[in-house]
Amino acid sequence: MSKYKKQSHVIYKCDYHIVWTPKYRFMILKGGIKALVEEDLRMLCEWKQCEVQELNVQEDHIHMLVSIPPKVSVSKLLGILKGKLAIKLFKSYPKLKQKPYWGNHFWARGYFVSTVGLDKEMISRYVKYQEKEEKKNEDNQQRFELGLSIQVCK
Template sequence: MSRFNKLSHVLWHCQYHIVWVPKYRYKILTGRVAFELNKSIHMHAEKLGCEVVELNIQCDHVHLLVKVPPKVSISTLMGTIKGKTALQVFRQFSYLKEKPYWGNHFWAQGYCVDTVGVDAEMIRKYVKYQNQKEQNLKLKF
């Protein structure tokens, strides 16, 4: 099985590690809240055609390892996930909205994102090998 996914005109393997926190980094992502967030993140990521590889919800932050097709931007993915999950959490757990400092915002602004890819040395060897392979083919013609 290939590590690449297919769309109509592209083979892709775009994997990202994303981390984000609730507002004021409160330790509220536990128990039932964490369970519902887990379900919601999976659901909204899949609606965008993304594949959740790993998801770890800590009490004060979320780690998401996700494969994202090239047609979906990271900002779109995160805007959808943070926006939809915030609405759902406030709807299901109204006691979280009782504190006036939330201001209708569940998540802190921003997030951290890093690409997850093949080792740079492996890519160098692959490119070098392909160059040698091409030269060998030219000699045969």
């Protein structure tokens, strides 16, 4: 059976799959920025009594599978995560405030959220291994384009 969590007056299982992107979907979440984002996401979630079950920071978006207690709304949690991370990123990397980047806005406005029920294992695998699949598809696309350009040159 599923793993339920307890607080003083509630027993719950509230798991969410959340995805969000940097503004303009810039491919910026790599290297030191990626490490900072991963570390701080886990720290901020722990501070709000949320449990990060899976986390995948890719160059242009973040996937997170997280268990959130009923007293914390998803929108409040995302507001805290995106706000605190943006402030820290701009302090740690002041060049992000310059063109061609953002000014004072790091994250795109919206986000995707889905409750996780019986398909938790499938979503967990998807979040964990999505990056490998994307790279495989990217490599296949590059091979295809290379093959087309070779044929055109002949």
